[in-house]
Amino acid sequence: MINFRRVSCINGTVPLSPSLMSAEELCSMCKFVEDGKERLVVGSLDLNQCLWLPDELTGKRPGVNEDIQTRAYLSNVCVAKELQKKGLGYTLVDKSKKLALEWGITDLYVHVAINNVAGQKLYKKCGFVYEGEEPAWKGRFLGRPRRLLLWLDMSKVLVRSCM
Secondary structure (H helix, E strand, C coil): CCCEEEEEEEEEEEECCHHHHCCCCCCHHHEEEECCEEEEEEEEEEEEEECCCCCCCCCCCCCCCCCHHHEEEEEEEEECHHHCCCCHHHHHHHHHHHHHHHHCCCEEEEEEECCCHHHHHHHHHCCCEEEEECCHHHHHHHCCCCEEEEEEEHHHCCCCCCC
16 A cells, blocks of 8 residues: 555454354354464454555654654554453554554554544543544545544553553
8 A cells, every 4th residue: 555664453352152153143254263263353453554544634743854654553443342341442452552662653643433432531541642633524525423633652652551
């Protein structure tokens, strides 16, 4: 992709138990085999090292005279409804922060819908702060809720859990 240096998908999984195997609503794309055991993806996020994400607000850090390749965005963050508020979101964000540090990321961003209060609380607990928000017309034009842009100063991140 243009302007993308690296992308990594981080998944949270659980063993596929007999009670889950009978559930008709499970997507076959969410099932996989690892070490001979069936597992199910229950959470996921993408870490994108890039200048910006298409159709999203662009972060202001680092500035134009700095190394723009040290900026990254979290995207496609999701956790199965049944497992929300159980720490999986924190774990996924924590793993992405560790990987971002390995990549030399100095500024980590995430977009969150203005009506996603649970997501905003998660990111705040993980150290993200408000940077900006898109205008209401843009959300309407793109057929989605308006988004906030949150920022994390990676220089203040220790390799520890964000919980």
